[in-house]
Amino acid sequence: MPDKGDVRQVRASNPGDSQVRVYAVQPREGAEPDEIVDGFLEAMTSDDLGFATARKYLTKQAARTWKPEERITVLSTAPDRGQPDHTDDRDLQDITYSIAGKQVATVDARHAYQPISPANYAQSIHLVQEPAQDGQGKEWRIDRLPAGLVLSESDFQRNYRSVNKYYFASGEDWVVADPVYIRNRQDPVSRMDPVAQTVKALLEGPTNWLKPVVDSRFPTGTALKEGVTTLTADDQSTLKVPLNDKAAHVGREQCRRMASQLLFTLGDLPSVRVEQVELQRANGSQLCVVSKAQAEEFAAVRQSGRAENAFFVDEHGTLMMLPTGDKEVGSPSATLGPFGKSALPLQSVAVSRDESRAAGVSHDGRQLHVASIISDHDPRPAKVISTGAKPQDRLSAPSWDGRGDLWVADRNPLNPRLMMVPHGEGPAIQVRTPWLEEGSRIKALRVSADGVRVALLLQQGDRTTLQIGRVDRQTAGGQPVVSVVAPQHAAPRMEAVTAVSWAGPSRLVVVGKEAEGVEQVRYVQTDGSTSATSVLPGLNGVTEVSAPHDDRAPVVADSVNDGIVRLAPGANWQPMVKTGSSPVYPG
Known part of the structure; x- marks a missing residue:
């Protein structure tokens, strides 16, 4: 710390850049089994596209079949790697490590968060020796592992955020919130930005728990136009959303409700300001345009302009x-x-x-x-x-x-x-x-x-x-x-x-x-x-x-x-x- 000199004003960094990010590191040549397991557990917490670096810790077969989007197991702290089942035999061809912790929640493939009373979590990671890529010698790699991602609660909160999808109450003309979790930044698997992720989650339909009492106005099978991974509002805060052919023939009233579902859903995203939504056919032609004020008609509690008493x-x-x-x-x-x-x-x-x-x-x-x-x-x-x-x-x-x-x-x-x-x-x-x-x-x-x-x-x-x-x-x-x-x-x-x-x-x-x-x-x-x-x-x-x-x-x-x-x-x-x-x- 300097102990003399003038006081000078400095420009603060952008607060949005202060969030911690983890960059995955690939396994080094000749890495020991301990390093492989620890490196893989760390790589699961990164934003690496396709979890490509994490897959380098797996055997070729395991890398092809591992589906990190299948589920997320949330532990109170980082998973605790136990000691290997064998430590004294240098000629081993395979080895198993226990993975333990306190599980507090699960996130399923539909992005629904399901909390549980803290319970013991016990799984294992199995390693085998696989020929190195250069053909010289062998490297330890993981061939059996828990399904999906295993994250600590802090890593989960750093990488994911809660958003509300909105669907219509069955038989009614007002919307119901359905909370799910999406990635804070680009999704490593779908490569979608948070806005596209949110729209995709909405189009996939309600979570299993809420599904019996709500309906979506989007026709079954409606999805974003193939290849769309980024959605950005224009200078007039209009978000144009191109859909596939399943939505090509909807009527104006149905389209109005579809767009309203989107407007309510996007209202929870701080990264984008959307005042109106334009739904488009796959060929770029317009289906309908709906403003936030028009969507308010379908709110469960309409804003009357006066404060609640x-x-x-x-x-x-x-x-x-x-x-x-x-x-x-x-x-x-x-x-x-x-x-x-x-x-x-x-x-x-x-x-x-x-x-x-x-x-x-x-x-x-x-x-x-x-x-x-x-x-x-x-x-x-x-x-x-x-x-x-x-x-x-x-x-x-x-x-x-x-x-x-x-x-x-x-x-x-x-x-x-x-x-x-x-x-x-x-x-x-x-x-x-x-x-x-x-x-x-x-x-x-x-x-x-x-x-x-x-x-x-x-x-x-x-x-x-x-x-x-x-x-x-x-x-x-x-x-x-x-x-x-x-x-x-x-x-x-x-x-x-x-x-x-x-x-x-x-x-x-x-x-x-x-x-x-x-x-x-x-x-x-x-x-x-x-x-x-x-x-x-x-x-x-x-x-x-x-x-x-x-x-x-x-x-x-x-x-x-x-x-x-x-x-x-x-x-x-x-x-x-x-x-x-x-x-x-x-x-």
């Missing part, structure tokens, strides 16, 4: 509206209707997405009522009644989906149920939950705006876990039959989850703690993936949390120590109301 229940059980958008903390005001007059003291509440109605659970937790909050109509009879012996064994906080259906869980241990009130008017129907085992119950729930996914806090014994279920809607004998099926863990590393809220189309804000950890408030993708930047500033004793659909508005929470607080983007938690409960945004 937050609500809470005060110490008297009155429903109050809480201004959150102002820099200074404003004074809450009572809503109209019976909930705003303490005619029906409340324990918890949910406000419909259009902010015209509210659903409230009575102060004793027994009854669920629905009432207007924009006019002074009389309250209606209870929609759902619980017979649980204790308040904590009765009704959960309710939740509205974007279809206008109202959901609530009855936590009665003798008869745990998940109930849905169609359009909030009834009569209530019991939702089928065949996976709900004896001794378990739904402690809390939040339904997505698109109405096809539900976040569940599932309590079994002393443990509460977060799971995402898929909503299946059928009709039998003219009556609706609703089921929640295929629940999957969304935060398997958390041993105790306290509260959850949707925070956009594919993200949740979760309160919980990992084993032997402290309580955290953090963002989690619906596929269970997280990032190092997803943890929110610390806040103790959080019992409830709610996030807006638009991430420009603050998160609100109820803290035992601080009352109702808000967290604006880039700020710290700020007290709003000292006494109150059930802070919620519409939904």
Whole structure:
């Protein structure tokens, strides 16, 4: 460090160039088996086109058959290479190394991330001696290895990023987010840039878990025109996407929905700004042009131009509206209707997405009522009644989906149920939950705006876990039959989850703690993936949390120590109301 001289201004480097990149190194001549295994494990983390350098560590046959795109095994740390099975015989013709670690996730061939509770991972890499390329002597090479790529969590996050593909909810005219992972830079196998990768992933169709409840408007077999590996928006932020002949004869309305799926999907990519999409036939002729504003028609939650309001229940059980958008903390005001007059003291509440109605659970937790909050109509009879012996064994906080259906869980241990009130008017129907085992119950729930996914806090014994279920809607004998099926863990590393809220189309804000950890408030993708930047500033004793659909508005929470607080983007938690409960945004 210099200890004298003038202070001079220097130009900082481009922050986009600071990301670490790994360049694969080919095996040296006469490399020992240890070096071959270590070099191959390192080469898997690189961006080398076609993983050409990594393949040089394999036998000719293994290099031809290895498919790194087949799957990705994600370990908590870099794979641990064990000692070889034989170390004392210098005349060996083959040798085996164990590969171990803690597996935390798998990414399948459709780019879907699937988290698991950390589990022991144990595989092996087998080496043989193969004639050297120059015909002089032999070289150690790998002939048997685990399928796909094996990466540490940090290498995976460095090389891949999460994006949302969008498909239409089955039978509906709004889109649903389907998160997947693509390469941050050029894909080594397809040689596509991130935009082309994202479009390709969309055209391949939804992930297996979401597929039963969504539809793509692209005809089956639609793909990018052969040879297209790069897609770039022009000076007018228009992205031209050439498709193969499968899409050559679509009508204008279908094309409009196809382009809208693309616009929603590309909106998550920071590397490109797209204001409109032009879909083209393989011969270059135009199919249709759709702008971002036109695509907004198909959003599950349409941007109305006004900020979402937050609500809470005060110490008297009155429903109050809480201004959150102002820099200074404003004074809450009572809503109209019976909930705003303490005619029906409340324990918890949910406000419909259009902010015209509210659903409230009575102060004793027994009854669920629905009432207007924009006019002074009389309250209606209870929609759902619980017979649980204790308040904590009765009704959960309710939740509205974007279809206008109202959901609530009855936590009665003798008869745990998940109930849905169609359009909030009834009569209530019991939702089928065949996976709900004896001794378990739904402690809390939040339904997505698109109405096809539900976040569940599932309590079994002393443990509460977060799971995402898929909503299946059928009709039998003219009556609706609703089921929640295929629940999957969304935060398997958390041993105790306290509260959850949707925070956009594919993200949740979760309160919980990992084993032997402290309580955290953090963002989690619906596929269970997280990032190092997803943890929110610390806040103790959080019992409830709610996030807006638009991430420009603050998160609100109820803290035992601080009352109702808000967290604006880039700020710290700020007290709003000292006494109150059930802070919620519409939904």
